[in-house]
Amino acid sequence: MIAIGIDIGGTSIKGAAVNDKGHVFEVFSMPVEKGEDQETTIIKLRNLVKDYISSQKFDEEIVGIGMGIPGAIDSPRGIVSYSNNLKWRNLNVRELMKPLGYEVRITNDANAAALGEARFGAGKDYRDILMITLGTGVGGGIIIDRKLYEGNEGKGAELGHTIIKMGGRQCSCGRKGCLEAYASATGLIADAKIAMEKNKETALWDLSRTGLNAKVIFDAAQAGDKVAIRLVKNYVKYLSEGLMNYFNIFRPEAVVLSGGIAKAGDYLISKVKRYCKRNHYGYEGSPEVDILVSKLGYDSGKIGAASLFFE
Numbered sequence: 001m002i003a004i005g006i007d008i009g010g011t012s013i014k015g016a017a018v019n020d021k022g023h024v025f026e027v028f029s030m031p032v033e034k035g036e037d038q039e040t041t042i043i044k045l046r047n048l049v050k051d052y053i054s055s056q057k058f059d060e061e062i063v064g065i066g067m068g069i070p071g072a073i074d075s076p077r078g079i080v081s082y083s084n085n086l087k088w089r090n091l092n093v094r095e096l097m098k099p100l101g102y103e104v105r106i107t108n109d110a111n112a113a114a115l116g117e118a119r120f121g122a123g124k125d126y127r128d129i130l131m132i133t134l135g136t137g138v139g140g141g142i143i144i145d146r147k148l149y150e151g152n153e154g155k156g157a158e159l160g161h162t163i164i165k166m167g168g169r170q171c172s173c174g175r176k177g178c179l180e181a182y183a184s185a186t187g188l189i190a191d192a193k194i195a196m197e198k199n200k201e202t203a204l205w206d207l208s209r210t211g212l213n214a215k216v217i218f219d220a221a222q223a224g225d226k227v228a229i230r231l232v233k234n235y236v237k238y239l240s241e242g243l244m245n246y247f248n249i250f251r252p253e254a255v256v257l258s259g260g261i262a263k264a265g266d267y268l269i270s271k272v273k274r275y276c277k278r279n280h281y282g283y284e285g286s287p288e289v290d291i292l293v294s295k296l297g298y299d300s301g302k303i304g305a306a307s308l309f310f311e
Helices: 038-055 093-100 109-120 179-183 184-198 214-222 225-250 266-278 299-308
Strands: 001-010 010-018 024-031 062-069 072-074 079-083 088-092 104-108 129-134 138-144 147-149 254-258 290-293
Touching: 001 038, 001 109, 001 299, 010 038, 010 129, 010 299, 024 038, 024 072, 024 299, 038 088, 038 093, 062 093, 062 299, 072 104, 079 093, 088 093, 093 104, 104 109, 104 299, 109 129, 109 138, 109 147, 109 184, 109 254, 109 299, 138 179, 138 225, 179 225, 184 214, 184 225, 214 225, 214 266, 225 254, 225 266, 266 290
Parallel strands: 001 062, 062 104, 129 254, 254 290
Antiparallel strands: 001 010, 010 024, 072 079, 079 088, 129 138, 138 147
């Protein structure tokens, strides 16, 4: 069984045929042109997918096209209600892709990534997992009994927009104090800029000459820079407090962290585990939650989108 899995991002779209063993075939891609009419973008994608399918020779039948898209997704109707990153609104993706002749299923991009990790990645040995994407924002996906949970109209699982500080930082969603405002790469970089202005001696000034990002901050911390170490310590606190909320609500078997910040690997994971244990996440006698790093990386969205057909 083969499905086309498409991962739509803020600047580019990537897709591939994926089989029900999780194998990713040749990848196709196209840019998302800033300011382009939303219907035009999907029509371009439709033509790209048509050419891609025509150029490939698959032994199995293509059963459908799955798509992971950032934003508020009405998955039952195949409509992007609103995507802040893409500036799409009330976009009927399913209808626009219909001329290809395949069933089209869509979901939020973090949901797709969670499904990919649950089926073929770090979460494949668990029944109940959460996926947290740590990038420009903080996304979330929920897998219960090996099935994707999306909520009413497919618009649930917005784990990045749970509040960890009442009246806290302004979040891009319009609320204040969201986990995303603190535990995203954007939040970490904002903290680093403030800290750097207060301490001109930090190695972050030299390391960030080609650009300040989360990797630079974590690399500086691992190298012993005191300012970076404090930044990472605060970041771990923010992320862990958010995770402990989820642990107490869902009590999953595991949580999978993905995105650029998760590439810090065990340096990050070990600190998060230590913080959670030290602060007694949950009540006495509750089972521990395994904290893992994504195994599929940037393929998780494509694989997960295709997996919408691999029930």
